[in-house]
Amino acid sequence: MDNLKAVIEALVFVSDTPVTLAVMEKILEGVSRKEISSTLDELMGEYERRPGGVFLKEIAGGYQFRTGEALAPWILKLKGQKPMDLTPAAMETLAVVAYRQPVMKSEIEKVRGVDVSGILRGLMEKKLVRIMGRKNVPGRPIIYGTTGRFLEVFGLKALSDLPTLREFKELEE
Amino acid sequence: MTDSTYEIKLDVFEGPLDLLLYLIRKNEVDIYDIPIALITRQYMEYIDAMKSLNLDLAGEYLVLAATLTHIKSRMLLPPSEEEEEEEEDPRQELVRQLLEYEAFKEAALGLDRMKILGRDVFSRDHIFDDSGEEGETLREIGIFELVEAFRRVTLGADQHDIMEIDVEKISLSERINDIVDELEKRGELTFSDLLGETGSRKRLIYTFLAILELMKLRIIRAYQAVPYGVIRIRLAEE
Numbered sequence: 001m002d003n004l005k006a007v008i009e010a011l012v013f014v015s016d017t018p019v020t021l022a023v024m025e026k027i028l029e030g031v032s033r034k035e036i037s038s039t040l041d042e043l044m045g046e047y048e049r050r051p052g053g054v055f056l057k058e059i060a061g062g063y064q065f066r067t068g069e070a071l072a073p074w075i076l077k078l079k080g081q082k083p084m085d086l087t088p089a090a091m092e093t094l095a096v097v098a099y100r101q102p103v104m105k106s107e108i109e110k111v112r113g114v115d116v117s118g119i120l121r122g123l124m125e126k127k128l129v130r131i132m133g134r135k136n137v138p139g140r141p142i143i144y145g146t147t148g149r150f151l152e153v154f155g156l157k158a159l160s161d162l163p164t165l166r167e168f169k170e171l172e173e
Numbered sequence: 174m175t176d177s178t179y180e181i182k183l184d185v186f187e188g189p190l191d192l193l194l195y196l197i198r199k200n201e202v203d204i205y206d207i208p209i210a211l212i213t214r215q216y217m218e219y220i221d222a223m224k225s226l227n228l229d230l231a232g233e234y235l236v237l238a239a240t241l242t243h244i245k246s247r248m249l250l251p252p253s254e255e256e257e258e259e260e261e262d263p264r265q266e267l268v269r270q271l272l273e274y275e276a277f278k279e280a281a282l283g284l285d286r287m288k289i290l291g292r293d294v295f296s297r298d299h300i301f302d303d304s305g306e307e308g309e310t311l312r313e314i315g316i317f318e319l320v321e322a323f324r325r326v327t328l329g330a331d332q333h334d335i336m337e338i339d340v341e342k343i344s345l346s347e348r349i350n351d352i353v354d355e356l357e358k359r360g361e362l363t364f365s366d367l368l369g370e371t372g373s374r375k376r377l378i379y380t381f382l383a384i385l386e387l388m389k390l391r392i393i394r395a396y397q398a399v400p401y402g403v404i405r406i407r408l409a410e411e
Contacts, residue, residue, distance in 0.1 A: 084291030091281035114188035
């Protein structure tokens with residue numbers, strides 16, 4: 001395919017969610033995943049070198065166009081929106097879910113020392129946290145985890161992309 | 174010495190551990206060797222200040238106050254001589270909890286520093302597929318509307334089965350699975366689809382409980398176009 005790069009760029013451009021390699025492979029019949037991936041790398045490099053208002057990024061297991069830094073004020077004005085806002089309490093709760101998943105509500109509350117029901121509900125409404133099922137222990141408590149949307153919102157390729165949690169020193173005694 | 178600093182800090186704490194951590198850092202004491210008397214006293218001062226300001230004092234603050242007092246009293250006890258093995262420092266569990274909390278507090282700040290979609294960076298908007306019928310906008314409804322609707326259904330149900338002996342075995346998880354299966358097949362069910370022809374009162378109640386449970390778990394959502402209108406139930410999208 002001689003216009004492969006253009007096709008791939010267009011696919012990512014029109015998509016409203018990150019486009020995965022698997023999806024592109026299916027659309028671009030006969031083109032190997034390796035070829036698609038290296039073309040994407042090439043494209044990402046072009047945007048990085050340019051650099052303009054838009055960048056191609058690897059997000060949540062796929063590829064997506066994102067605006068550059070420090071452009072938020074203008075974009076928010078255009079959209080007439082307030083910036084996405086998470087309270088410190090929501091951030092803390094989200095951090096515990098992200099690093100400890102699958103996690104029970106009681107475990108989150110043990111770490112934070114406060115009730116998290118309301119906050120957890122809010123995070124689920126924002127589609128950052130979801131119910132992953134029930135734990136197979138008495139009472140069958142619900143267990144929570146983060147969503148694909150969480151990766152998207154925080155610009156992560158995958159959960160393994162999260163910065164490592166500072167190991168708290170165990171007490172030596 | 175803390176008198177002048179309460180007011181500004183009060184609403185800033187994310188919970189009792191946060192307050193405790195703040196006091197430890199403020200006094201620049203070693204977290205592995207907390208001067209428990211000093212910290213407990215200051216903690217209590219904050220609690221009193223919150224009370225006097227009529228701030229809604231979460232119960233968790235009082236729980237930690239009790240824990241601190243308990244640790245303080247244990248520290249005053251002379252080490253028992255009978256026990257061979259070394260006694261655990263009464264502060265140990267609290268210190269472990271504080272360090273863990275601090276690590277997550279840091280992680281939360283780390284998340285906040287990332288380039289957040291919708292705040293720092295933007296992408297093409299999600300185009301929401303609003304599959305509601307044309308001409309009517311569906312509004313999501315909660316438990317109250319459902320209970321009201323359930324009341325109307327049960328009012329309509331005949332009362333002859335008061336003495337009925339249930340032979341039918343129904344389990345809640347079975348009803349839950351049935352409803353989810355049916356929704357997966359049909360996409361949408363109305364409240365009366367589910368409750369309309371269900372027969373026994375017991376079955377009716379189990380079905381309703383299953384709906385409530387599924388809503389609580391955010392597996393399904395209920396919508397209504399107008400008050401007292403048809404209630405539509407759908408699977409919540411991921």
